[in-house]
Amino acid sequence: MKIGFDNEKYVRIQSEHIKERIAQFGDKLYLEFGGKLFDDYHASRVLPGFEPDSKLKMLMQLRDDAEIVIVISAVDIEKNKVRGDLGITYDEDVLRLREEFMRCGLMVSSVVITHFNGQQSAIAYRERLERMGIHVWYHYLIEGYPTKVDLICSADGFGKNEYVETQRPLVVVTAPGPGSGKMAVCLSQLYQENKRGVKAGYAKFETFPIWSIPLKHPVNVAYEAATADLNDVNMIDPFHLEAYGKTAVNYNRDVEIFPVLNALFEGIYGENPYKSPTDMGVNMIGFCISDDEVCCKASKDEIIRRFYDATNKMANGADNESEVSKIRLLFNQAKISTAFRRVTTAAYEKKIESGHTSAAIELEDGTIITSKSSPLLGCSAALLLNATKYLAGIDHEVKLISQSLIEPVQKTKTEYLGAKNPRLHTDEVLVALSVLSNDDENCRKALEQLPKLRDCQVHSTVMLSEVDRKIFKKLGCGLTCDPVKKK
Numbered sequence: 001m002k003i004g005f006d007n008e009k010y011v012r013i014q015s016e017h018i019k020e021r022i023a024q025f026g027d028k029l030y031l032e033f034g035g036k037l038f039d040d041y042h043a044s045r046v047l048p049g050f051e052p053d054s055k056l057k058m059l060m061q062l063r064d065d066a067e068i069v070i071v072i073s074a075v076d077i078e079k080n081k082v083r084g085d086l087g088i089t090y091d092e093d094v095l096r097l098r099e100e101f102m103r104c105g106l107m108v109s110s111v112v113i114t115h116f117n118g119q120q121s122a123i124a125y126r127e128r129l130e131r132m133g134i135h136v137w138y139h140y141l142i143e144g145y146p147t148k149v150d151l152i153c154s155a156d157g158f159g160k161n162e163y164v165e166t167q168r169p170l171v172v173v174t175a176p177g178p179g180s181g182k183m184a185v186c187l188s189q190l191y192q193e194n195k196r197g198v199k200a201g202y203a204k205f206e207t208f209p210i211w212s213i214p215l216k217h218p219v220n221v222a223y224e225a226a227t228a229d230l231n232d233v234n235m236i237d238p239f240h241l242e243a244y245g246k247t248a249v250n251y252n253r254d255v256e257i258f259p260v261l262n263a264l265f266e267g268i269y270g271e272n273p274y275k276s277p278t279d280m281g282v283n284m285i286g287f288c289i290s291d292d293e294v295c296c297k298a299s300k301d302e303i304i305r306r307f308y309d310a311t312n313k314m315a316n317g318a319d320n321e322s323e324v325s326k327i328r329l330l331f332n333q334a335k336i337s338t339a340f341r342r343v344t345t346a347a348y349e350k351k352i353e354s355g356h357t358s359a360a361i362e363l364e365d366g367t368i369i370t371s372k373s374s375p376l377l378g379c380s381a382a383l384l385l386n387a388t389k390y391l392a393g394i395d396h397e398v399k400l401i402s403q404s405l406i407e408p409v410q411k412t413k414t415e416y417l418g419a420k421n422p423r424l425h426t427d428e429v430l431v432a433l434s435v436l437s438n439d440d441e442n443c444r445k446a447l448e449q450l451p452k453l454r455d456c457q458v459h460s461t462v463m464l465s466e467v468d469r470k471i472f473k474k475l476g477c478g479l480t481c482d483p484v485k486k487k
Contacts, residue, residue, distance in 0.1 A: 001364065001455040004294030005049035014284045015061035018203075021282050022065070022169050025201025025273075028193065030186040031282070033174040034206040038100065043207055045478065046222045046299040047289065048455075055207070059172065060104055066170040067107040070094050071180045073115045074122035083177060091125055093176040098134070109171075110135035110164055114181030117141045137162040139181065139188055146184075146260045153267035158191035178230070187261075191268050201273065204254075204280045209234045211248045211278050212286035218299035219289075220249060221334050225306040228326040240276035248278040300334055301457065301478065303327065304341045308480035312463055315483035343459040344480065346370055350461075357462040357486075359383040361477070363391070364452065373423060373462075376406045380460060380468045381429040387456075391449035394442050401432045401443075421486065426471040453477055462486055 022029040038056040051057070059066060076090045083093055098108045111129055113122050116138040126136045139161040144151055151157050164185070171189070173182045186202050193200035208223035220234050237250040239258055254277040261280075265272035274280050289295055307327045313320055331337060338344050343360040350358035350370040359379040360370045369390055371382035385400055394400075409432070410422040424432070430447075437444040454476035463481045464472075472479040 001048055002291070002294045003049040004289060004291040004298065005047040006288045006290045007049050007051050007054055010050070010054060010285060010288040011058045011061065013287065014055075014058045014282075017282055017284050018062060018170065018205075019065075021201070021203050026199035028166070028169050028171065028198060028200040030171045030173060030189055030200060030202050032182045032186050032202070032204045033172050034182070034204065035208070037097075037172075037174055040207065042222075042226055042302070043285075045305075046219050046302050047285070047295055048298050049290070050285075055205075056104060059106065062170055063104075063106055065168055066172055067109040067166060067168045068101050068172045068174060069110055069112060069164060069166070069185065070097055070108065071112045071114055071173060071175040071182050071185050072125075073180045074113050074117065074119045075115050076177075076180065077113070077125050078119050078121045081177070090176040090180075097174070097176065107168070109166055110137060112137045112139055112164055112181075112185050114139045114184060115141050135165070137164050139185060142184075146257065146264070149260070149263045149267050153191060153264060158188040159195075161188045161192070163192045164189055187264055187268070194268055202280070203282050205282055206254075207283060207285055209249045209251055210286040211237070211250060211281060211283065213249070213289070215247075215249050216333055218296045218303070218334050221330050222299040222302040222306070225303045225327050225330050228306065228310065228323045228330075229320060231322070231326070237276050237278045240278045243275035243279075248276070250277045254280075300336050300340055303330055303334055303336065304338055304344070305478060305480050307331070307338070308483070311483040312481060315463065315485060341457065341459065341480070342368060343457045347459040347461050357460070357484075359458065359460040361387050361453070362457045363387065364456065376403060376410070376423065377429065378421075378423040378425060378464075378468070379462070380464050380472070381424050381426050383458070384426055384429055384453075384471075385446070387453065388446035388449040389442075391452050392442070392445040394445065398442060400440075400446055401429065401436065405432060405436075425465060426468045430471070450475060 038053040040052050040055060044050045044052045072090055072094050081090045082088065083090065086093065094111060101108050111134055113126060113136060116122055129136045142152055142157050146152065173186055175182050190200050190202055209220040213219060215234055215236060224232065224234055233252040234249055235252055235255060237248045237255060240246060240248040258277045262272045310320060310324045310327055314324055343362045346360035346368045347358050347370065350360060350372060354372040356372040357379050358370060358372045360368055361383055362368055369387045371379050371386050373379040374382065389396060389398065406424060409424060409428060413419040414422050433443045433447050437447055456477050458472055458477045458479045460481045462484050469479060
């Protein structure tokens with residue numbers, strides 16, 4: 001994989017910049033952390049070289065000064081809201097996040113339940129956490145938030161919330177997902193700290209859009225594709241342009257809420273230390289792009305990947321036509337089509353040539369390997385065999401798994417387990433290779449090539465099963481599929 005991002009520089013300058021922001025306010029800084037603190041695979045895809053846990057490593061540079069507050073909405077608890085990427089509920093993810101942070105040596109001081117209005121499920125959740133020795137606080141639903149500034153900045157607004165006791169100069173406020181109320185927690189704490197004579201400040205950490213690169217840069221366009229379901233729109237920050245005469249990129253929600261935030265800051269402090277939404281941010285990621293061309297290509301690949309994700313959801317019955325339409329428009333902005341992705345074209349050509357569902361993978365050296373489905377193997381299973389044989393220097397005509405071994409497995413699948421599809425999946429092929437590897441050197445050599453598939457791009461002309469998708473994810477491949485279901 002070609003590298004386009006200096007991860008070491010990022011960890012260094014980002015932590016230094018946050019230290020400078022803490023010093024700007026004096027006693028304490030509440031840092032609202034948008035997006036994912038770790039497992040940020042979108043960032044690693046569009047900025048090759050960025051490690052999925054880079055932000056966590058950066059925060060670990062500040063571990064002696066930092067503590068973490070995790071926020072969850074009572075509404076999300078009540079609805080059993082699920083994280084789409086992990087398939088677990090938000091309330092369980094709070095515990096997962098806490099455990100991960102503490103495993104890294106970071107202090108997690110408490111959990112705040114926001115939008116609280118007496119929900120029994122939230123009360124039960126608090127009791128559960130307190131039995132585990134976790135400090136929990138309620139922040140109440142405030143009527144008229146965020147527009148009724150006089151009410152919000154009063155004893156009946158922020159003053160009604162429970163004061164979150166913190167110990168360290170940097171308080172990182174994070175959550176399992178969007179809409180949890182992180183910003184409201186930060187602002188409520190500013191109000192409470194101010195009443196107690198503590199000089200506290202607020203800053204916002206959002207990885208995307210990147211404020212210091214052009215509005216239509218493919219990295220920023222890829223962020224719009226990633227949030228097409230939320231209808232976020234990147235835009236020039238008009239407040240920043242007016243205040244400094246300089247162009248900076250932000251997104252619609254931060255720009256729209258800034259006048260309200262300005263009024264809230266004035267209600268708490270008498271003045272706003274920031275002149276624009278961009279001023280509130282501390283993101284230095286744009287200064288760590290080391291090869292713009294590499295990041296542009298990766299971002300265009302990501303836009304296409306998001307398009308296929310959206311069309312696959314639609315094929316499965318999702319009502320997301322607006323999401324698909326928006327990403328189509330982003331294709332025009334990025335001046336691309338699905339043909340920009342070489343594996344997509346290669347898979348189509350193989351399908352036309354063979355008359356069967358097909359797949360393709362682009363290896364690290366740029367070589368394209370293709371496959372087709374057969375009575376014995378699905379196209380994705382065949383692709384793994386073809387790719388590993390090529391990497392191991394094994395002749396394409398060599399059969400790693402004999403038909404006599406595959407047929408009994410197929411019989412078990414169809415006759416005993418009731419499966420309709422007799423073809424072997426990727427996991428079954430890998431198990432077979434593993435079993436054979438003790439006595440067959442070619443199988444052993446093929447298995448040893450699997451790490452070389454990390455970061456390779458894959459495309460299938462049919463929607464793969466959940467099993468196959470998970471295997472490619474574990475291998476670290478960037479998979480896309482045509483929105484066509486298997487017959």
